[in-house]
Amino acid sequence: MVRRISLPVALVMVLSACTGAGGDGFGYGGYSLVRVKEVRVGDNSLAVTPPREWNKISASLFTDIRTVEDWTQNGPYLDGISFVTGLKDGKALVYQRSRDDRQVPKFRSNMTPPEITAIVESLFRVRGGAVDFTTLALTPRPFLGAHGFQYDFEHLDSDEVRRKGRAVGAVIDGKLYLILFDAARSHYYNALLPDFEAIVSSARRV
Numbered sequence: 001m002v003r004r005i006s007l008p009v010a011l012v013m014v015l016s017a018c019t020g021a022g023g024d025g026f027g028y029g030g031y032s033l034v035r036v037k038e039v040r041v042g043d044n045s046l047a048v049t050p051p052r053e054w055n056k057i058s059a060s061l062f063t064d065i066r067t068v069e070d071w072t073q074n075g076p077y078l079d080g081i082s083f084v085t086g087l088k089d090g091k092a093l094v095y096q097r098s099r100d101d102r103q104v105p106k107f108r109s110n111m112t113p114p115e116i117t118a119i120v121e122s123l124f125r126v127r128g129g130a131v132d133f134t135t136l137a138l139t140p141r142p143f144l145g146a147h148g149f150q151y152d153f154e155h156l157d158s159d160e161v162r163r164k165g166r167a168v169g170a171v172i173d174g175k176l177y178l179i180l181f182d183a184a185r186s187h188y189y190n191a192l193l194p195d196f197e198a199i200v201s202s203a204r205r206v
Contacts, residue, residue, distance in 0.1 A: 031055040041069045044087030049202040051195055079183035079192050087176040102126045109174035113149035122157050132156040144205055146170040164189040168200050
């Protein structure tokens with residue numbers, strides 16, 4: 001996306017959803033219901049099981065990034081989970097034009113976890129308008145049967161809301177798999193972190 005607005009709406013817009021096996025039920029207002037069962041997300045190469053119903057954000061409203069899908073529980077201003085499914089070497093998490101002054105770095109298959117988390121930070125700063133971004137921790141963590149990482153962070157956005165996030169990811173067969181959770185730090189992050197952890201634990205490649 002090319003518009004600059006505050007996160008997490010910006011995150012939802014720049015990590016835009018694609019077509020979806022993830023959505024289930026009737027869609028309304030740009031959302032469709034994700035039921036409590038295993039669903040495929042993104043480009044359908046990743047399956048997860050949510051512990052309760054979530055809302056998938058419709059791709060029709062945003063630029064189509066096929067490997068990315070977004071969910072929210074209480075609305076994108078308050079919380080969101082984004083799934084990055086098999087992002088290939090040389091591809092970006094977000095649509096951007098070559099003439100854009102500020103660019104979010106493209107993923108490279110030989111990137112280390114610190115380099116991948118730098119992409120996440122750049123996404124929030126360049127496209128989300130974060131005025132302050134702090135890394136809390138970067139630690140090894142198994143993910144999808146691979147040697148992955150966990151990245152914890154906080155950011156203050158132009159709407160003066162402080163938000164907190166966690167990303168769990170791994171590079172597998174040269175592709176990036178990542179699940180990212182971001183929510184308002186007051187109440188929503190702690191309230192929904194168990195959902196995120198359950199979703200990450202349930203994730204499998206298909």
